[in-house]
Amino acid sequence: MMGRITQGMMNTQLLSNLNNNLNRMNEYQNQLATTRRINKPSDDPVGITFSLRYRSDLGSNDQYQKNVNAAISWMEFNDTMLNQTTEVLHRVRELSVLASNGTNTDTSLDAVKKELFQLTNQLVTVGNTQFNGKYVFNGQKTDLAPYQEGITEPNPNDPDSLFVVNAKSNSCDEGEIKLEIATSVTLSMNVQGNSIFGVYTPPVVPLPGDPPLPAGPIDDSLYKLMEDILNTLHKNDNKGMSDALARLDSRMDKIIGVRADIGAKLNRIQLASDRLQDINLNVQSLLSKTEDADMPALITNMKTSESVYQASLSVGTKIISPSLVDFLR
Numbered sequence: 001m002m003g004r005i006t007q008g009m010m011n012t013q014l015l016s017n018l019n020n021n022l023n024r025m026n027e028y029q030n031q032l033a034t035t036r037r038i039n040k041p042s043d044d045p046v047g048i049t050f051s052l053r054y055r056s057d058l059g060s061n062d063q064y065q066k067n068v069n070a071a072i073s074w075m076e077f078n079d080t081m082l083n084q085t086t087e088v089l090h091r092v093r094e095l096s097v098l099a100s101n102g103t104n105t106d107t108s109l110d111a112v113k114k115e116l117f118q119l120t121n122q123l124v125t126v127g128n129t130q131f132n133g134k135y136v137f138n139g140q141k142t143d144l145a146p147y148q149e150g151i152t153e154p155n156p157n158d159p160d161s162l163f164v165v166n167a168k169s170n171s172c173d174e175g176e177i178k179l180e181i182a183t184s185v186t187l188s189m190n191v192q193g194n195s196i197f198g199v200y201t202p203p204v205v206p207l208p209g210d211p212p213l214p215a216g217p218i219d220d221s222l223y224k225l226m227e228d229i230l231n232t233l234h235k236n237d238n239k240g241m242s243d244a245l246a247r248l249d250s251r252m253d254k255i256i257g258v259r260a261d262i263g264a265k266l267n268r269i270q271l272a273s274d275r276l277q278d279i280n281l282n283v284q285s286l287l288s289k290t291e292d293a294d295m296p297a298l299i300t301n302m303k304t305s306e307s308v309y310q311a312s313l314s315v316g317t318k319i320i321s322p323s324l325v326d327f328l329r
Contacts, residue, residue: 021309028302037293047290054287060183061276061283067179068273071189072266074177077131078191079262082255085126085196088119089252092229093245095119099233100241113233117151117163120226124149124167127197127223137193139173146172146193147223154234163230168200168223181272187265195258197222198251222251 134142147167172193200221
């Protein structure tokens with residue numbers, strides 16, 4: 001038995017249909033405004049999980065790229081400082097060779113000594129170099145200056161008095177500053193000062209009655225070397241200057257090795273940066289395919305929904321038009 005359809009039922013059904021059409025049109029308008037197909041989890045519960053994963057990957061890659069950029073800046077600055085050190089040492093070698101030929105006047109030797117004195121101070125300044133407020137050659141102790149400034153000159157009234165370079169007694173922290181440039185991939189970006197400027201090993205004097213100590217390795221401290229060069233000139237010791245030149249060449253070779261290591265790391269970091277950029281492009285493409293709306297299809301659906309809504313309103317006017325006056329006619 002069929003039930004009676006009342007005017008109220010028709011009005012209620014009309015309003016329900018109008019609301020459905022209006023909600024559909026509102027959804028299309030939101031997608032057009034945001035250009036995204038997924039604006040809330042209920043739009044696509046499966047797609048939102050992929051979207052969140054892609055966004056997480058992009059966030060991680062963005063941090064990796066920042067780490068890579070920081071490492072490149074730090075290491076390029078280190079290489080610049082090592083280049084300055086190399087230039088200073090080349091000049092030191094030129095002056096040392098000039099002073100060792102035995103034909104210089106006292107005035108010439110004094111001029112060489114003064115320039116070597118300033119070059120030594122410059123090497124101490126390089127050792128205490130800061131980048132963004134951090135000392136670059138003191139390992140993880142970037143808030144502390146690794147080398148003591150100042151050079152004590154010989155006392156003119158004391159014939160046994162010699163030059164003393166204060167920085168020779170200092171040793172740098174050996175800690176590494178590591179940055180993560182990819183998942184589970186870390187790289188040390190700092191250079192330890194000891195690998196550049198060496199470490200001073202003070203001689204051990206045997207106690208009276210003890211046997212002589214065996215000869216130890218040649219001290220590789222650059223600041224001790226500069227002190228010895230200054231004192232060699234001060235004492236006019238040509239033999240000592242020859243030994244100092246050999247030690248200087250050895251130290252320069254070690255610095256070249258450190259610069260080669262920096263260059264190798266920079267090449268690797270650049271490859272890591274290129275890889276991160278490629279990954280970003282791929283993930284952004286996947287994210288766009290998951291979230292972004294198909295604009296031509298969306299515009300077509302929007303116009304269709306508008307036409308349907310307008311048609312619904314037109315039909316509604318005919319359904320609700322009868323009134324009591326119409327029945328009294």
